Amino acid sequence: MGNGPVVRRRKLGEELRTLRHSSGLTSQQAASLLGWHQSKVSRIETGASGVSPADVGRLLDAYAVDDPELRTLLSALAGSADGRDTGWWHAYRGVIPPQYRDFIALEAQAETARTLETSVVPGLLQTADYARSVTESALDGIPGAHLDALVEVRLARQSVLRCDAPLRLTAVLDEAVLRREVGGRRVMRAQLDHLVAMTELPHVQIQLVPFSAGGYVGLTGPFVIFSFPTTSALDVVVLDHLTRSHYLERKEDLEAYGSAFRTMRGRALSPERSRDLITAIRREARP
Incomplete structure (x- = not known):
């Protein structure tokens, strides 16, 4: 394939x-x-x-x-019979590497996604300005046209949350994600407002792990678990690194990461209390 x-x-x-x-x-x-x-x-x-x-x-x-x-x-x-991508991301083949296209294809086909982020807001929940700042920081010296295209891709991915049968997203975020002023105070205020708005969607759950929780499993790195309709045999864990993504498919890995995610949700604030904390941090970010 x-x-x-x-x-x-x-x-x-x-x-x-x-x-x-x-x-x-x-x-x-x-x-x-x-x-x-x-x-x-x-x-x-x-x-x-x-x-x-x-x-x-x-x-x-x-x-x-x-x-x-x-x-x-x-x-x-x-995939398609001729072996080529037919999703919208195919138009960006000259911009995004094969592994990123693979990730987007999995995301588009998944029924649910469970993600842990310890440093930045997950891509599906980013504003355009935040996405631009994150991408520019991660890829120092990137040409402007290439940067524009990558931001377009990031925003296009978010269509999975707006379609008729949207992806069910559960995101566990370290409090540090909300405290780090990516792009400056103005960009961060808009990003926090956007997170609050996203909590209104019935298929999106955001839970925060506050600093007061101390250390917890998963603190050392982010991951995503994609689950698919009909059969769990196709589920996969994706670990993101600077230059590549690593896919874990073994049953033992899926069980370990699934268990870790459940544990983290137990340590995290409830969705309601998480929304309150996002709102409180937003108030602190006033100009």
């Missing part, structure tokens, strides 16, 4: 293998039904090679899978 990270290719293969087992077919029998060589089925299932949405559909027909949600999800994960 040329348009997705290796983790998606492996996840897709694992899910197809599980469905084949459930159907009672061997890989040889599945290949014979489709007129393929058995090695093609094996390469797809191990993630060694990609698979087009059309071939995913043929496999699901062979396995008598008629769940429309599952069929749609697996076809989307497969």
Whole structure:
């Protein structure tokens, strides 16, 4: 699958293998039904090679899978038949690296996202000015046109929160995220106002870990857990580093990060008290 990270290719293969087992077919029998060589089925299932949405559909027909949600999800994960991105982010191929496009594709396909941020406001909750300041600081010396394009991408990503079936986002933020004056006081005031407004959305929950909570699991680095409709077998943890993103797919990793996130939510303020703290910090940021 040329348009997705290796983790998606492996996840897709694992899910197809599980469905084949459930159907009672061997890989040889599945290949014979489709007129393929058995090695093609094996390469797809191990993630060694990609698979087009059309071939995913043929496999699901062979396995008598008629769940429309599952069929749609697996076809989307497969990508387009010619191996190229077809999402809006395809227009920015010359601006954003493949790993960032992979991340955006996962975000667009996910049903829920659970994120921890210890330094900056999550991208889905950033204002344009805040996004510009963060990007400019992270990529020192970036040309203006490139900076403009990256900010456009950041804001376009936020469409997942405004569509008919929006992403359900739960964000746990360290209090330091709100205290750091990214872009200066004016930019930060507008960003805090925006966070308060985002708490009004029923599919967005923001919880703050106050300084008074002391140390806590997750303090050493941010992460995102993407979960997908129909099957948890496709869930993935993404760790962001300066030059690349790292994808964790093992069941043990998913359980560990899921448990850590639940623990952090328990240490954090409730959504209501978090909103009060955001409002209080906003008042302190008066000119």
